Amino acid sequence: MCTNIVEHTPLAGSGKGATGWFKVAQAHVTYDHPFHVDLEHALNIDFTNDAAGVDARVAVELTLDSAKNLAAAILAAVDRAERYESGA
C-alpha cells in the first residue's frame, strides 16, 4: 500500500501456517514494508485462504535477489516436472 506494488494469483494446494495445515487459495505478492526482515521494503509473499481467516497465512519476506532466485527455481522445477509427467 505504501508502494502500490501488489499482485494476486489464485492457487490450489496446501500450506502450513500458525494453526496447522490449510487449503491455500491465493497468493498476494507485494513489494512493500515487511513485518520481520530488517528491510525498508521486501518482496513479500502471503500464501492465504482469505475465506478461512487472517491466520490462514504462510508468509515469506525476501530480498529482491532471493525472490528472483526463488522464481527461477520454481520455473525450473515446474519445467522438469512437466517433462517428467509427459514422459519426455
Added chain:
Amino acid sequence: MPYRTDHYEGMLAETAVIPGADGDPIYTYFARPLGTGPFPSVVLIHHMPGWDTWYKEATRKFASRGYAAIAPDLYCRVAQGAPEDVGAKVRAEGGVPDDQVVGDAAACARFLRSQTYSNGKVGVFGTCSGGRHAYLAACRSTAFDAVADLWGGGVVMRPEDLTEKRPVAPIDYTKDLPCPLLGLFGEDDRAPTPEQVAIHEEELKKHGKQYEFTMYPGAAHGFFYHDRPAAYRAEQAVDGWQKVFAFFRQHLGAE
C-alpha cells in the same frame, strides 16, 4: 510544570471501543495521565504494519508527557487477529479508504475533546502511511490544532497512483490546512523522497501555511523505529522526539 522526583505520576492505558467514522465501533488504545487535568490530547495514526507494539508504546509515551493519547486501530473493520496477519491482509487489499481514516481520526478527536480533563486542544501524529493520514485528517477536518507528519509517503502522488481508496493526493488539500504542521523526514528515504518533500514545502509556502520541516542526513524511512535496527537512527530519533514534543507543547500545551 517541570517534572520533579517528588511529583506523583501515574497513567491509565487500556483498550477502548469508541464510535469511529460513520458511528462504527472501533478499537482504540487509550492512555492518559491520572488526574483532573487539564490535559491536551493527541491522536496517533498508526503506520502500514498496523496497530502494533511500537504504536502502543508511543501512545504511552505521549501519556507520560502529559497528553491524553489515543491510537485507533484503522484496520479493525477488516479483521481481528495477530497485528501482522491483519496488516498483511490490508497490505494485499491496497490499504484502507482515506475517507474512513479521516473520519476515524476526527471521531477520536471528538472523543478526546469531550473528556472532562481535556484542555480543548487536540493534535494528530503519524508515521509512514500514518503521517500521510495525519496530514489528510488535519487538512480535511477542523478537529486538530496541530499536526505532526513523520516521513509520510504519498503526500505527493502521481496520477497513476491514485486509487478508489486514495482518490486525491493529500498535497491537493494543502490550501485547507487549518493548523501548524511539523514534518520530519530522512534524506535517504524514497517515500517520501527529498524532492517530494520540497514539492510539499513549496505548496505550503504558496498558501502561507505555518510549518516546520526537518530533513535529517543519514536517515531513511522509519528512523524512530528502535525495533527495526536497519532503520533506527538514535541521534536523529532523539532530536526528532524533542522536536515533536516541543511542537505540541507550543501549540497544545502540556509538560
